Amino acid sequence: MARDLLNIITRYHRIQGSKELNLAVEELKEVLDGAGLSTRLLKIAPGGMKGYMEIPDGWNLKSAYLEFKVGNTVIEKFHSKDYPTLVAAHSPPGEGCGELSICTDEKCEGDVVLAKGYVYDLYKTIDAKLILVYDPKRFRDAVPYTGLFISRNEVLDKVVMNIPYTTALRLQSMLIENPALKVTVCWKVESEYSDEGILALVACNTDEPAVLYTSHICHPKPGAHDNASGSVANALIAFTLANSKNSAYFPSCHAWVPEYTGTIFLKKALKNPPKAVVNLDMVGSNQGITGSTLNIVLPPLIMDSTIAPYAYFAVKYVMDTASSFGGFKLPGVRYSITPYTAGSDHDVTIGWGWDSVMYNEWPSKYYHTNMDGLSTLSITSLIQISLASLLTGSLYYQRFKTDQVRARFKEYLKAWYGIESLKTGVNLTLVGNLIESERLLTLDKINELETPISFRLLYKKIDRDTFLRLREIRGANTYLSLYAPLGYKNGVENLMELFKQENLITWTKNEEIIINSAWSIIKDEILK
Template sequence: MEKVSCTNLKEQVLKLQKEVPRTLGIDIVNVLSSYSRITGSTGLVKAVEGLKEGLENAGLPAKVYKVENNARRGFIETPTGWDPLEAELVIRIGEKVLGRFNLLEHPTLLSAHSPGGEGCGRLVVCERECSGEVVLTDLNPYDAYLSVDAKLILHYDKNRFHEAVPYTGLFLKASEVKQGKVVMNIPYRLATDLISRLLVNPSLEVEVCWKARVRFHTAGLPVLVSCGGRPTTLIVSHVCHPKPGAHDNASGSAANFLAAFAKGNLRDPSLGGVCHVWVPEYTGTVFLKDILGELPEHVVNLDMVGSKQSVTGSVLSVVNPPLFMPGRVASAMYVSARSVLDAVESFEGVHQPSIRYDISPYSAGSDHDVFITWGVDSGMLNEWPSKYYHTDMDTPDTISPSQLSNTAVIALLTSYVLSDPGLSERANKAYREYLAGWYSVKSTLTGVEAPSLGDLNSGYRRPTGLESPVSMRFIYKTLGRDTFYKLRKIKGAYSYLTVYAPVAESIGLKDHLSRYIREGLVEWSKEEAETLAKVWEELKAVVGW
């Protein structure tokens, strides 16, 4: 391929856009959304097999690898295999039905990996310590499953769309399965109605009847790989999540497929190092070292992209890796995003954004985290917030076919920019200057001291001894419930404890808590900062770092 220059970058955009079909992406989203793709389910296996068949029909290499159930890599454990077969829930006061749900209409009704069971019982409301036949709670579902004495746990979440049934997961190991103890989810609106009624009249009898049939198995977890050779740039997307799961993350999986399809049509030898991977989130990614045989140089993570922003309320973000890591993926992604998305003109003819997009400090919670713990230059394209995130209303009609195509073009264009050392250097320099200005403005608005970008990578060395991010479940099990619930209330604690601090500690970076506060523009109170510092010291002692 002719090396990309600033003068022909727009030509590359047009070239790529011609090879990305505008309707194929939404077709893939529709197909994937028809499967319940919970990690460990046979629905996930079938969805991945469908993607594999599509790749092969397009003349592209495709191979599915199996990750065993109940396996462990670093701090990440794979769950037992689980399929939801049937679930029903009826909530009534006397003859008046307040809520009626079934699995067919509300695929997120059952918490992932909930055991089966059935019965009827009186509802009680739980805040922290409680028991009863049926317990209504907003406790963490896994914690509630372990600590609450009940036959049915009804979970609600005020942070999800209030009219929708939220998605939650237990992700149990085989040894944790308690037959007959069921966990189901109900909308926040219904939960508040029930709580209000019981507050007004504590003696009120709210009857709940339920039935759930599930199947546990050991079919394993699928990882789909489409590589033409040595993986130089890897485009990864997690394909798991319950039905429908369109924005999260049938969208990223479809955009990844479009990128592979376009690459296949171009048949450009210089793109032979671009590798495409579809994984169960985290649980498949941590095994990619073994599957790929060697680590890529760059990783582009596509997680929740291509939505109709007027519906989801989202902003597309280029998510940076921690700033102490040297790398060029974020700069290449940002330049590529601007090249593709600045598609409208001002009155004076200046190119302007056609959708909402911005940059973001490092944020954990997706597959780029795994590569960052391995020291691989990684960034993410992600839309947030998302109105119907983790609910049964995350449907394909919230996805934009044209924006799926744009995401695929951005992902491939990122590879083009990275392939040209001169352009990559210019993009990186320009992006660093832009990033400094961005932080200066944000600092002015928030009052949080901006990070110094001058000595970011001084003394950097590749982290060692980290096989995976730290999981919050590990923190829950080792540091206890009280610490776990304290951390849930501190915004940014997850990103700091699971990835940022472990990687910084591994490379010998001092005072990384202060760095994280400045880098993430975190507005913690003194008490919250002290809590994080204390928890980190406790975690280090447990792990032996």
């Protein structure tokens, strides 16, 4: 079943707002219905805002090609049927030919401009018919995935396409070695905007779920690790519970959503809120290929959590499959706890005060590229994380030795931070006190944050240069999008120092000034 579901999902180009995302959701629904699950579709109207997040418009890519020539010699060419990530998501259509120029500090304009950076900013600020984007942080031989996700009133007469880092380096080298050389670029992008609704899928075996399992099903083709893997793990868990005997059953809901876009509507979609949430995002890889480590991503330490200790315990129970020379059980895969990090659907449910944990593998060699294929996954690992997630929910529902599990995990957390403090030199006085004492936020008394703060919204509120510097500061997104807003709404003091200690970060004075400047705007203009 796992292989079949992976094949189904990865054959679609699942960009948010696209027909193919909806087709993937509908086909998954058919499979789950056929397996005996009770499912229903959620339809989200495209465009507009909810809370502090923008909802994408409808958009479909029909076809695209890109060609580089010197004289009559074609030096490189790409087509979207072979490179699904060739066109930036939600790029306007267009076609033409023009001379290539390189974006520099002195000049960043021309018919065709090669550039790197925040793609929405490049689209807004570069005067060109075609913007070619490369990303040194992605696998150098792959075409990276980027997304504009512009609204209808932001559509301009320009196209944004992506090329591999190796191609960008080759083009730059050619023009540096011979400034008089003319590289001609021809392109054609057939895309369209639509008013089609965006689909999400929910399956519940009860009206009062103990645990909600979430996984985003969007992202470009093939998108195997990110996130067909989490979507299939979620389906395996749902299928197992639907076919379990009474002793193995626990009440649950399962959601397959466009990332953030679908999750922010789940509260209204569920008849009752869950007691806990397990988010599955990029799991079950062949770690020898992806270079990943399985992260058990904790909620912020200012919040009380019971699901997180169970999540760690379940992973140890399922994945300690290797042995020492003396026969002691050891991890069969790489895994570790990690402090709260923003970037997936757990951000939304944490903001609502729902006890949430995420299983996520990071880094991932082919992340956000056309090479994120099925070969990056391990069926064995995918089944193991499904079992661990299932066990997490079962233990939570049974309240299996709750006091002991929480106490032992608390001791482990203290030891983990103690060792990390020795490694990093970060003083952890506040975090140590927080772990020892009652958490500042109890789950039944949290003032909710409707949605996290999107960085797109922040881009529109603050100075451009400040924003671009902000993007490069480690932890700034996590702090500003959820940690600080949620803490602020609940009267938590010393938020910045708590966050730095929790995430083992040492910001420079200048970085703190930039972050505090952005936080002031969020607090005074966005959260007001």
